[in-house]
Amino acid sequence: MGVEIIFKIAAIGILTAMINTILKKADKDEIATLTTIAGLILVLLIVLDMLVQLFDTIRALFGI
């Protein structure tokens, strides 16, 4: 829990951007959009998991 998650997300973002440009050069645009969506879903899963953990701790803490 710390900086490595932020670096992981940034790496995924940069990777998907690169893969996108490569695939676009090889004019396979539909696969490019697929990789963008895949990268987005992967990052969303990581962050949603952290959000759930945060909301549970806040709920337990404040008794909401």
Add this chain to the structure above:
Amino acid sequence: MNIFQIIAIGIISAILITLLKETKPELAIILGVAAGVIIVILVVDELYEIVASFYEIVEMTGIGGEIFTTVLKIIGIGYITEFAANICADAGCKSVGDKILFAAKVVIMILSLPVIKGLLSLIVEILP
């Protein structure tokens, strides 16, 4: 809780967000959410101690425990909705954030109604 670690995380994620902004704007928003969550989780342990000491103060002074739990709920709701409203503002849709804040005000008003009623009934009793 090391304040320098938090500052470092904040600056690094700010830089990475601007880096991601032009190629992948949606990932920049998610990175902002992740940075916010990490910083808050790092500080939550201290929050536990603060709330525990508040509970001791309430028991020591004999203030109504029920009132204090309501106040605690209101603080928690206020914090979480402000967290979500800021994320919406970062993402560029400030109107959604304002709707969340409006809903939070309604919920807080509902929570505080019994406390207000108790206070007013107390005042009515005191007045001749």
